[in-house]
Amino acid sequence: MLAVSRGSVSAVEDRGDSPPHFCERPSSAMVQRRVLLTSVVASTCILNKAAGFVVAAAPNRGVQSRGASCAATRSHAAAIPMSMVASMEKSKLLSTVDVDLGDRTYPIYIGEGLLKDGGLLLKHVTSKRALVITNDRVGPLYLDDTVQTLRDGGVEVDTVVLPDGEAHKTMDVLMLILEKALTCRLDRSCTFVALGGGVIGDMVGFAAAIYQRGVKFVQVPTTLMAMVDSAVGGKTAVNHPLGKNMIGAFYQPQAVLIDTATLRTLPDRELASGIAEIIKYGLIKDAAFFEWQEQHMAGLLERDAATVSEAVRRSCENKALVVAADEKEAGLRATLNLGHTFGHAIETGLG
Numbered sequence: 260m261l262a263v264s265r266g267s268v269s270a271v272e273d274r275g276d277s278p279p280h281f282c283e284r285p286s287s288a289m290v291q292r293r294v295l296l297t298s299v300v301a302s303t304c305i306l307n308k309a310a311g312f313v314v315a316a317a318p319n320r321g322v323q324s325r326g327a328s329c330a331a332t333r334s335h336a337a338a339i340p341m342s343m344v345a346s347m348e349k350s351k352l353l354s355t356v357d358v359d360l361g362d363r364t365y366p367i368y369i370g371e372g373l374l375k376d377g378g379l380l381l382k383h384v385t386s387k388r389a390l391v392i393t394n395d396r397v398g399p400l401y402l403d404d405t406v407q408t409l410r411d412g413g414v415e416v417d418t419v420v421l422p423d424g425e426a427h428k429t430m431d432v433l434m435l436i437l438e439k440a441l442t443c444r445l446d447r448s449c450t451f452v453a454l455g456g457g458v459i460g461d462m463v464g465f466a467a468a469i470y471q472r473g474v475k476f477v478q479v480p481t482t483l484m485a486m487v488d489s490a491v492g493g494k495t496a497v498n499h500p501l502g503k504n505m506i507g508a509f510y511q512p513q514a515v516l517i518d519t520a521t522l523r524t525l526p527d528r529e530l531a532s533g534i535a536e537i538i539k540y541g542l543i544k545d546a547a548f549f550e551w552q553e554q555h556m557a558g559l560l561e562r563d564a565a566t567v568s569e570a571v572r573r574s575c576e577n578k579a580l581v582v583a584a585d586e587k588e589a590g591l592r593a594t595l596n597l598g599h600t601f602g603h604a605i606e607t608g609l610g
């Protein structure tokens with residue numbers, strides 16, 4: 260829970276882990292804003308059943324960001340106003356954030372139109388065969404492009420379309436992935452590609468971890484929540500009737516490919532869920548990022564491409580720092596539960 264006293268704020272975990280702390284003592288005005296935003300975050304998390312993650316102060320190592328230009332792409336421009344199209348056309352910058360895990364270090368690519376661009380996806384799907392897994396909501400939007408991109412690069416592709424929703428994040432549904440891989444006679448050299456939000460990413464990651472004792476996988480997150488949180492860090496799982504995310508593994512992807520163009524089709528409610536995750540990085544660790552969010556919230560809500568890309572980049576940097584410092588949640592990473600703690604408190608209070 261969040262404790263506020265005498266101008267300082269600290270997130271206190273109730274799991275016995277070392278308490279995280281902000282990297283500076285904020286002014287009382289900032290404290291008030293943070294408390295207010297924390298309530299918003301918690302409420303949003305409950306509404307969206309999003310897992311709450313808060314970044315605690317971490318040693319400033321393990322993350323490198325790089326900027327590069329990205330090829331211009333055509334996308335789903337018809338679905339958005341022309342003003343936004345113009346803004347997006349201007350914004351083709353590609354950022355790369357590395358998650359530093361020694362010989363398992365991997366990049367997070369962030370840019371517009373990366374799915375159709377192909378180069379980056381093919382760079383990390385080095386196998387002859389790939390299995391792309393998505394759901395019946397994301398599939399109709401982005402599966403064809405993803406498959407075409409891979410086939411254009413000479414990869415033989417099979418697909419699995421799972422039912423959409425958290426209710427289907429189960430061992431039974433995960434078995435459909437494994438059965439498809441077996442039916443297609445995929446061997447250990449294949450690559451799984453997770454195309455979707457956090458539910459798909461978590462399930463595909465776990466399937467990749469256990470199929471033939473582990474195959475490579477690439478995360479292609481299509482919700483803002485997955486882009487800034489769940490696709491980064493290698494936590495994979497399915498739910499069990501006795502607990503959420505109770506069956507899983509730590510298993511890192513080869514790469515995370517974030518095509519911010521996919522956010523144009525995301526429902527507002529899911530956008531809000533992702534913004535809640537972004538706010539939490541500012542609340543807990545990155546005061547400068549928090550100030551930036553205050554100035555750019557309108558752009559985030561309007562899905563301005565440059566603003567969203569910047570928010571995703573800075574969020575991924577924060578998450579990558581924590582993952583690099585504590586990959587398997589021995590302490591620091593366990594502090595990423597502020598939203599949960601608040602959510603549970605509010606849920607309990609509201610009955």
Ligand SMILES: NC(=O)c1ccc[n+]([C@@H]2O[C@H](COP(=O)([O-])OP(=O)(O)OC[C@H]3O[C@@H](n4cnc5c(N)ncnc54)[C@H](O)[C@@H]3O)[C@@H](O)[C@H]2O)c1
Nearest residue numbers: 310396423456457458459481482484485489494521524525
């Ligand atoms: N592994 C981790 O570290 C971690 C962290 C946080 C949360 N999680 C998990 O993430 C899951 C929640 O993820 P989520 O919030 O992304 O939910 P989700 O995957 O259910 O996606 C939300 C909805 O948006 C749809 N959708 C996805 N992309 C879309 C797009 N581009 N356009 C239109 N619709 C789209 C989905 O089909 C779904 O209906 C939970 O299961 C949670 O446990 C994992």
